[in-house]
Amino acid sequence: MGEPNTTKISDLPSINIEGDCFLVPGPVKMSENTLNSMSHPVITARGTEYRDVMAELNGLLRIAFNLTNSSFERGEKSFHGDDNYSIIVVSGSGTAAMEMVIANRFTKEDSILVPTNGKFGERVAEIANTFSNVNNLKFGWGCSFNLEEIDKELATKKYSAIAFCHNETSTGITQDAEALSILAKKHEVAFILDGITSVGGLPVFPEKWGAEAIVVGAQKCTAGPSGVSAIAINNSFIDSIKKKHQNGEIIPTYYLNIISALKKAQDDQTPWTPAINLTMGWVSALRELNTEGLENRWKRCHDLSKGVQDLFLDLGLDLFAESSQRSTTVTAILYPEGINDEWRNRLANTYKTYVIGAQEHMKGKMFRVGSMGTTETSEMIEGCKRMIACFRDFGIELPDVDVESYF
Numbered sequence: 591m592g593e594p595n596t597t598k599i600s601d602l603p604s605i606n607i608e609g610d611c612f613l614v615p616g617p618v619k620m621s622e623n624t625l626n627s628m629s630h631p632v633i634t635a636r637g638t639e640y641r642d643v644m645a646e647l648n649g650l651l652r653i654a655f656n657l658t659n660s661s662f663e664r665g666e667k668s669f670h671g672d673d674n675y676s677i678i679v680v681s682g683s684g685t686a687a688m689e690m691v692i693a694n695r696f697t698k699e700d701s702i703l704v705p706t707n708g709k710f711g712e713r714v715a716e717i718a719n720t721f722s723n724v725n726n727l728k729f730g731w732g733c734s735f736n737l738e739e740i741d742k743e744l745a746t747k748k749y750s751a752i753a754f755c756h757n758e759t760s761t762g763i764t765q766d767a768e769a770l771s772i773l774a775k776k777h778e779v780a781f782i783l784d785g786i787t788s789v790g791g792l793p794v795f796p797e798k799w800g801a802e803a804i805v806v807g808a809q810k811c812t813a814g815p816s817g818v819s820a821i822a823i824n825n826s827f828i829d830s831i832k833k834k835h836q837n838g839e840i841i842p843t844y845y846l847n848i849i850s851a852l853k854k855a856q857d858d859q860t861p862w863t864p865a866i867n868l869t870m871g872w873v874s875a876l877r878e879l880n881t882e883g884l885e886n887r888w889k890r891c892h893d894l895s896k897g898v899q900d901l902f903l904d905l906g907l908d909l910f911a912e913s914s915q916r917s918t919t920v921t922a923i924l925y926p927e928g929i930n931d932e933w934r935n936r937l938a939n940t941y942k943t944y945v946i947g948a949q950e951h952m953k954g955k956m957f958r959v960g961s962m963g964t965t966e967t968s969e970m971i972e973g974c975k976r977m978i979a980c981f982r983d984f985g986i987e988l989p990d991v992d993v994e995s996y997f
């Protein structure tokens with residue numbers, strides 16, 4: 591048996607100290623207020639104190655999802671609005687919420703069309719395939735979906751739903767959700783979105799798109815803690831799952847049962863012990879989003895990503911995602927010839943600047959810069975200057991540019 595580890599958690603090396611640039615596309619940096627809110631002494635899960643927290647969380651989440659406002663008051667059904675969307679808070683990361691959506695709504699009698707252009711879309715296909723039948727239309731990482739092909743496929747009338755990753759964090763591409771929603775309506779299939787890195791960071795219109803379900807992860811655009819997520823579902827989704835559960839068509843889930851969650855939500859509660867301190871932190875982060883204003887946050891993320899994209903293109907680097915659909919919350923940049931993830935290690939160790947690498951077959955070939963959460967322009971400018979300096983350390987010749995002028 592080894593020696594017990596006596597390092598206090600509070601002594602772990604911090605990467606959030608003054609002067610570091612943390613430009614990772616989630617988990618993102620949390621504010622002092624958010625961190626402090628999580629160190630609240632314990633409260634019970636069922637008392638009025640916690641139900642106040644849940645009511646405010648539901649109300650604030652409706653704002654992040656771009657839904658109609660509800661009351662933030664306990665006992666006022668803050669989870670539901672007059673647009674007929676309901677919010678479910680999930681103790682688990684975004685993947686748990688995505689699984690909850692699929693497992694409660696689809697069976698092996700259903701076929702789901704899942705177009706993909708990156709790793710997280712492929713994960714949607716894997717989750718959907720666990721509970722139903724999937725046709726995963728692969729368009730190539732970083733390439734836009736071919737809408738004509740999707741239209742033709744849906745016209746076969748085989749499908750109950752189209753499900754996809756709205757903002758593909760692995761490749762830096764945002765799908766044309768508006769156009770896809772028109773196809774979903776035309777072919778009368780359910781419209782299901784992984785909005786884990788879009789909700790709160792870029793334009794999302796659940797009601798206009800007729801989305802049956804859309805998922806968000808706290809640790810991304812809303813700058814909350816990891817390990818908690820939420821779903822927005824409409825009445826059509828709820829009617830379908832109720833019917834399927836009553837008819838015994840669904841193999842019921844226990845922990846992730848949406849019907850149990852909806853029952854408890856009536857009373858500002860969750861069926862099981864909630865992630866009390868995490869949700870307190872999320873309330874604090876969402877208050878900051880609300881103070882900034884949803885559209886202002888979308889704009890800040892847009893402006894940051896535009897600065898990064900224009901800058902690196904002018905420096906002569908290539909961006910991975912197709913130019914017409916580049917994400918505004920994450921940018922994937924191809925390494926210049928001769929560079930690999932050693933650059934990223936040096937950037938972290940020497941320049942205290944953190945970006946993230948690529949996944950699967952793109953590993954070592956590109957890096958990704960997040961522009962989500964509460965990242966300030968000054969941090970992005972400083973981070974970009976350090977990235978340029980780090981490339982020069984590796985002998986890459988880059989033109990002289992005025993970094994500030996891009997932001």
Ligand SMILES: Cc1ncc(COP(=O)(O)O)c(C=O)c1O
Nearest residue numbers: 683684685710757759786787807
């Ligand atoms: C678009 C997208 N979908 C799904 C996931 C997985 O979410 P989680 O790690 O919160 O389960 C991520 C995580 O980076 C993501 O960016």
